[in-house]
Amino acid sequence: MLHFEGSSLLRHHIVCSILSKRPVRITNIHDDEDPMGIQAHEANFLKFIDRVTSGSSLQCTDHNTTLQFTPGMILGGSFSHEVPSQRCVTYVIEAALLLLPFAKFDSRITFVGATQGELDLCVDTVRTVTMRWVQLFGVQSSLRIIRRGAAPGGGGAVELDIKAIRRLTSATTKERGRVRRIRGIAFASRTAADLPQRTATAAKGELLKLLPDVYVVTDVDNSKANRNDRVSGYGVVLVAETTSKLCVISQESVAMPQESPEDVGKRAAQLLFDQIYEGGCVDAHHQMLVLLLMALSPDEISTVRFGQLSASGVSALMLMDSYFGVSCAVKPDASFAGPNLPPTTLVTCLGSNAVNVWKKSS
Structure with a gap:
């Protein structure tokens, strides 16, 4: 049985435990916080794990600060799952x-809760960028936004479709290329339509200083569904596509209290500039996902160019070695754009x- 401390990687420890079949x-876990122990959103995640697996065993002790997990079979299936509104779906x-x-089975799951917030990626980033990386490794998946809802009120809903496959495919993306266009979406729920429009205009104003091919659309959800439970919120997601078709870089910003739409748009543009400056094919948000997919790939060589490895990227390297016995060669390489x-x-x-x-080979 593997032993770890702390709560920062709890989700990934559980996922890697199931995939490697190692308890x-x-x-x-949050032993120095009040309340101590497993938090509501983490308990909800464990409930989700219990629903998609069969035969898994969970045991919490020491005032819920210690968790012992034994993995079971991954079932999948179709159902609805509600996520606490403090965190995004x-x-x-x-x-x-x-x-x-x-x-074992294909999955179609409806997640109900917040679709945007400060602590997690918004659903637009997952739909436009995360899905591309998953599909690069051979997974057929899609995400459909049913309605929007901002944290902490929630009230949004999305539908996730994933096909069960026998094994992943390996992936190599070493050529970053030059940024050829930027696309984006300014989203909002229960707000005036001019707020996301002003956000999009401000972001475009910054981006057009460096690139002519910029297009940012708006999506405002003011539907009456669950209106009493939903709070207002807006933000913007920006995605840079390069001349290498395998490289997408994204950043997002969500409006903070008392922050103007213009500041939200400019902040997102500046974050995207910083991420592009790093020079990798994968942005910081997706380093953990891509590295774990590389670890799960067939016994073939996978090579991916990153910028500077983030804290989550370094943690992913530790998880790969601990659970799957996969060691990576990490090599600094000069930027294609020059020594500056x-x-x-x-x-x-x-x-x-x-x-x-669990899936029969075809």
């Missing part, structure tokens, strides 16, 4: 994208050849 014991969806391709830009990071590994033993 895990996690201690000191993407808190659970990110884990589902790693688990459900290895399920920071070096990038080439990560190469041999996958663990994870196989979906």
Whole structure:
């Protein structure tokens, strides 16, 4: 049994435990916080794990600060799951994208809760960028936004479809290329229509200084469904596409209290500029996902160019080694744009050849 401390990687420990079929014991979970122990959103995630698996065993002790987990079979299936409105539905969806391709059945799950917030990726980023990375590794998946709802009120809903597959495919993306166009969506729920429009205009104003091909649309959801439970909110997602078709870089910003739409748009544009400056093919939000997919790939070489590895990227390397026995070659490499830009990071590994033993081979 593997042993770890802390709560920062609880979701990923559970996911890796299931995929590697190795039990895990996690201690000191929020032991210095009030309330201590497993929080509401983490308990909700464990409830989701219980619904999509069969035979898994969970045991919480020491005032819920210690969790012992024994993995079972991944079932998948069709059902609805409500996520606490303090976190976005993407808190659970990110884990589902790693688990459900290895399920016994295809999955169609409706997630109800907040679709945008400060702590998690918004659903537009997952739909436009995260899905591309998952599909690059051979997973057929889609995300449909039914209605929007901002944290902490929630009230939104999305539908996730994932096909069960036998195994992933390996992926190599070393050529970053130059940014050829930027697309975006300014979203809002229960707000005046001019707020996302002003956000989009401000973001475009910054982006057009460097690139002519910029297009940002708006999507305002003022439907009456669950209106009493929903709070207002808006933000913007920006996606940079390069001359290399395998490279997409994204950033987002959600309006803070008393923040003007113009500031929201400019902040998103500046965050995107910073991410492009890093020079990698994968933005910081998706380093964990891509590295874990590389670990689950067939026993073939996968190579991906990252910018500077984020904290989550370094944690992913630890998870890959601990659960799957996959060690990566991490090599600094000069930026293609010249010596004035920071070096990038080439990560190469041999996958663990994870196989979906629950799905019959066709």
